Amino acid sequence: MKKSLEEHATRFDEIASEYDDDGSEEYRACANLVIEHAAPEDDDVVLDLGAGTGAIALALAPDADRVVGRDISEGMLERARTKAAEAGLDNVAFDQGRFRDPNHAGEVDIVTSNFAMHHLSDGEKREAISVIAGLEPRKFVLGDVMFFGEPDPAVPFYSPEVDDPATVGTLADAFTDAGFSLTAVERVHEQVGVLVAERTPSHGPDGDGPEATDDE
Numbered sequence: 001m002k003k004s005l006e007e008h009a010t011r012f013d014e015i016a017s018e019y020d021d022d023g024s025e026e027y028r029a030c031a032n033l034v035i036e037h038a039a040p041e042d043d044d045v046v047l048d049l050g051a052g053t054g055a056i057a058l059a060l061a062p063d064a065d066r067v068v069g070r071d072i073s074e075g076m077l078e079r080a081r082t083k084a085a086e087a088g089l090d091n092v093a094f095d096q097g098r099f100r101d102p103n104h105a106g107e108v109d110i111v112t113s114n115f116a117m118h119h120l121s122d123g124e125k126r127e128a129i130s131v132i133a134g135l136e137p138r139k140f141v142l143g144d145v146m147f148f149g150e151p152d153p154a155v156p157f158y159s160p161e162v163d164d165p166a167t168v169g170t171l172a173d174a175f176t177d178a179g180f181s182l183t184a185v186e187r188v189h190e191q192v193g194v195l196v197a198e199r200t201p202s203h204g205p206d207g208d209g210p211e212a213t214d215d216e
């Protein structure tokens with residue numbers, strides 16, 4: 001990681017009040033695709049990592065049973081809580097948590113993350129994806145800065161001093177190694193995309209193994 005967790009948290013604390021005023025066309029397209037692919041059912045628990053001011057968590061809350069937002073910046077979290085209260089959403093909770101230690105015990109059906117994981121080094125992303133797989137969600141929707149081709153630091157989505165995006169191939173390998181299958185790849189820009197990774201939870205409806213099929 002090019003900056004420490006504390007440095008990232010401080011940087012986002014400082015911009016939390018203006019964060020929602022900005023946002024490129026590609027950021028918005030990416031966020032919309034994450035929301036669209038997450039598509040929770042009304043009994044789903046969603047965990048949104050790097051939740052920031054709640055762009056994804058607040059959009060999913062009306063359709064989900066419960067949404068849990070986690071971030072390292074108290075300033076961003078406070079803004080997200082204010083927005084949830086203003087929207088009258090009482091099934092969403094925001095608290096401290098990080099990719100490799102999400103601070104969430106209990107069931108998770110869908111994990112989402114938008115424009116946040118690129119702050120981790122590739123090794124840390126791999127570790128985070130493995131931790132997330134251990135929570136046994138059926139789906140992980142990752143929208144982020146990621147390289148579809150050769151990295152070009154001169155274009156807008158890549159600031160080498162604070163960002164450490166992975167190639168799509170590196171992320172795909174990390175997902176498959178953690179037991180996910182990649183079921184959709186959306187290219188928003190040559191440095192921005194959305195990956196949908198799905199896995200079969202090890203617990204069936206009765207909680208003790210995959211559901212038996214007729215031909216078993």
Ligand SMILES: C[S@@+](CC[C@H](N)C(=O)[O-])C[C@H]1O[C@@H](n2cnc3c(N)ncnc32)[C@H](O)[C@@H]1O
Nearest residue numbers: 012050051052055071072073076098099114116
């Ligand atoms: C660019 S914002 C994106 C926020 C939100 N997901 C959105 O789509 O607007 C990145 C967020 O990631 C958070 N972040 C950075 N590193 C993190 C980590 N290791 N664990 C959890 N959150 C992290 C930052 O504090 C910041 O709120």
